[in-house]
Amino acid sequence: MTTDPGALNTYLPTLIRYILVAIGVGVIMIIVYRVQIALGVKREAATGRALVTPWVIGFLVFNVFTIGTSLYLSFTEYNLFRPPEWIGLGNYQELFDVSFGTLESREQRSSDVLARRHSEIIRVEIGDGGFVFGARAASFWRSMRLTLVYAFVSVPLGLAGALGVALLLNQKVKGLGFWRVLYYMPAVLPAVATALLWRWMFSQSGIINTLTQPIWRLTTNEPPRWFTDANLALPAFVIIGLWGVFGANSVILLAGLKGIPQELYEAASIDGAGNWAKFRHVTIPMLSPALFYNLVTSTIAALQIFELAAFIQTPESVGTFVNWLIYQEAFTLRNMGMASAMAWILLLIILALTALIFRSSEFWVFYQGQREKA
Amino acid sequence: MTTEATTLRSDPLLQEPPPPQRPFQIRQALIYLLLILCGAIVIVPFLWMISTSLKTPDQLFTGRVDFIPNPAVPRNYIDVWERLSSVAPGMSFARIIGNTLFITILAMFGEIFSASLVAYGFSRFEWRGRNLLFGLMLATVMIPGIVTRVPSFLIWRELGLLNTYDPLTWPSLFAWGPLYVFLMRQFFLSIPRELEEAAIIDGANVAQIYWHIMLPLIRPVLLAIAVLSFQANWNNFQGPILYISTPQMFPLALAMRFFDQSLSRGEAPQWHYMMAMATMMTAPVLLLYFLAQKQFIEGLNIGAVKG
Known part of the structure; x- marks a missing residue:
């Protein structure tokens, strides 16, 4: 524990530097403007460029430079104390040191391929045989699996739930403002508080086990241990995630629903369309830009879960959310190089998924009379 | 459906209640029921958080669900x-x-x-x-x-x-x-x-x-x-x-x-x-x-x- 320098000594220097930086940013903007004018750039263009300069600086330092550094570090071994040591693809080799194997019989607990240093990540048994997937960096792939499965389950469920609630709210209900405010509340709650609150509710003698007592009493006499049971941890996380987002997403979708012109429904009625046909051929296409936006943002958010993992411990066999795992690799274990390699794999997965969603949008997202891209 | 029903009712020339009145009411009731159910799911964790914050340690693990702390201890x-x-x-x-x-x-x-x-x-x-x-x-x-x-x-x-x-x-x-x-x-x-x-x-x-x-x-x-x-x-x-x-x-x-x-x-x-x-x-x-x-x-x- 470091010593406390006192309130004033922590606030004042930062405040002074804050003001100096603010002045500096202003000066740089003026210089950027003057230089352009001197070079004969039109005043309008010079002003525009000068105005976006703060972002450009931030982008270069906090995005371009950091991403470049991260890529470089991912090819090194670095623990803060000695300078980074170039090891080429070493980190990636260790991460991708994986093996597949088939199970010949049920008894074959650890098949040959996993015998030495690989531990099992996924095991599927079909009849007498089956297959098994193992890796040297088992905790990374377990966490990656948890994170990806979490995203694949919670994002579609959350979107469907949000759409359902938005459709309900669109039925000319009384007190719309009240419902909107109510449903949006979980999104305001600090992630830290959400994590602690749900850990308490899911704890062994917590409210959820008390309320569901009649159900689990049927099978066992033991209350379920949500976060330590390999089968229950994921459902518990999904429940927390759904609680957090479905209300906020439904408020966004509701605004989209309200924007659908009534004439379209009337025209559909005249053509003899039933409720389902209207939903399928009017509501969904018209709402598709909002659904698309929601899909992209919630996928990215689901792959970046951090606080839940920081406050809720799960056993090694379950894994944790990959962002928290990477954080620990970097700042608890001080393997900055390995952590960077892991982060890059995550980045590539996020980019691939986003690209996939964007690609698919050509087939299902409908922009009304606009050529503008989302 | 909803639009038709409401416009018909508000139209003074059509005093006679339209036939689809009953299914309409059931539908409305169902909608509100669902809204209240979702609302409860949203609000209960909040209430539980506040309720817990006012409890004494021995009220935490009782095996019952008590939303009203007794005694309530704001001193927490x-x-x-x-x-x-x-x-x-x-x-x-x-x-x-x-x-x-x-x-x-x-x-x-x-x-x-x-x-x-x-x-x-x-x-x-x-x-x-x-x-x-x-x-x-x-x-x-x-x-x-x-x-x-x-x-x-x-x-x-x-x-x-x-x-x-x-x-x-x-x-x-x-x-x-x-x-x-x-x-x-x-x-x-x-x-x-x-x-x-x-x-x-x-x-x-x-x-x-x-x-x-x-x-x-x-x-x-x-x-x-x-x-x-x-x-x-x-x-x-x-x-x-x-x-x-x-x-x-x-x-x-x-x-x-x-x-x-x-x-x-x-x-x-x-x-x-x-x-x-x-x-x-x-x-x-x-x-x-x-x-x-x-x-x-x-x-x-x-x-x-x-x-």
């Missing part, structure tokens, strides 16, 4: 700070709230001010490379924070500013929130050009136009962003956990983690204290949300509907 809210001070002297309520507010307010002002300037530059002026840079800015949303975290930490370490509030405050002056720039740009684009042109003819310079014409016009979106930004910075956990290591300097989010790890370990987690802290951390954002809910919800909708 004071005691939790005494417990924290007993571990780290000087970790008082005032200090921790002060830390949180210091970070939140500086970051919020930096964010709003820089984002509005950048959005102004991206929307009201024509220059080559504008769309390319704007596209790049939107693309940065996809970069997971974890990728830039190690290098950012190394930068601040190099600058000798670890364990200060600098990494959490003044980088906001460089428009670190692309979403806010995007929201404001959408708003700027909707302002008619004539207003600016008239001002230019009157001899106003860019700073004057920005300050006297643009800022008042974008006030609704500024307020929305202020609210969103306050919430995001107040709730921030990933930044402080990386940079702040002295317990007395912790913002609320880290103080909660500190309590969880140092005082609530072992057989009997002190949920009444932790829920008291959670309630304290939630109260200001929730209050702000209730006061400015219109801005909150609109701010989000601009992004979604126009995006």
Whole structure:
């Protein structure tokens, strides 16, 4: 524990530097403007460029430079104390040191391929045989699996739930403002508080086990241990995630629903369309830009879960959310190089998924009379 | 269905009740039932948090669900700070709230001010490379924070500013929130050009136009962003956990983690204290949300509907 320098000594220097930086940013903007004018750039263009300069600086330092550094570090071994040591693809080799194997019989607990240093990540048994997937960096792939499965389950469920609630709210209900405010509340709650609150509710003698007592009493006499049971941890996380987002997403979708012109429904009625046909051929296409936006943002958010993992411990066999795992690799274990390699794999997965969603949008997202891209 | 029913009923010429009255009523009842059910799912955890924060330790693990604490102990809210001070002297309520507010307010002002300037530059002026840079800015949303975290930490370490509030405050002056720039740009684009042109003819310079014409016009979106930004910075956990290591300097989010790890370990987690802290951390954002809910919800909708 470091010593406390006192309130004033922590606030004042930062405040002074804050003001100096603010002045500096202003000066740089003026210089950027003057230089352009001197070079004969039109005043309008010079002003525009000068105005976006703060972002450009931030982008270069906090995005371009950091991403470049991260890529470089991912090819090194670095623990803060000695300078980074170039090891080429070493980190990636260790991460991708994986093996597949088939199970010949049920008894074959650890098949040959996993015998030495690989531990099992996924095991599927079909009849007498089956297959098994193992890796040297088992905790990374377990966490990656948890994170990806979490995203694949919670994002579609959350979107469907949000759409359902938005459709309900669109039925000319009384007190719309009240419902909107109510449903949006979980999104305001600090992630830290959400994590602690749900850990308490899911704890062994917590409210959820008390309320569901009649159900689990049927099978066992033991209350379920949500976060330590390999089968229950994921459902518990999904429940927390759904609680957090479905209300906020439904408020966004509701605004989209309200924007659908009534004439379209009337025209559909005249053509003899039933409720389902209207939903399928009017509501969904018209709402598709909002659904698309929601899909992209919630996928990215689901792959970046951090606080839940920081406050809720799960056993090694379950894994944790990959962002928290990477954080620990970097700042608890001080393997900055390995952590960077892991982060890059995550980045590539996020980019691939986003690209996939964007690609698919050509087939299902409908922009009304606009050529503008989302 | 619904539209037909309501228009028919409100039409004075058709006094006779229409035949589909009964299914309509059942339908309405069903809708409200579902809405109330969803509402209960949303609200019960909140109520449980507040209820727990007012309980004595022996009311925590009773095996019953009691929402009304008996006896209720509001002293938990004071005691939790005494417990924290007993571990780290000087970790008082005032200090921790002060830390949180210091970070939140500086970051919020930096964010709003820089984002509005950048959005102004991206929307009201024509220059080559504008769309390319704007596209790049939107693309940065996809970069997971974890990728830039190690290098950012190394930068601040190099600058000798670890364990200060600098990494959490003044980088906001460089428009670190692309979403806010995007929201404001959408708003700027909707302002008619004539207003600016008239001002230019009157001899106003860019700073004057920005300050006297643009800022008042974008006030609704500024307020929305202020609210969103306050919430995001107040709730921030990933930044402080990386940079702040002295317990007395912790913002609320880290103080909660500190309590969880140092005082609530072992057989009997002190949920009444932790829920008291959670309630304290939630109260200001929730209050702000209730006061400015219109801005909150609109701010989000601009992004979604126009995006």
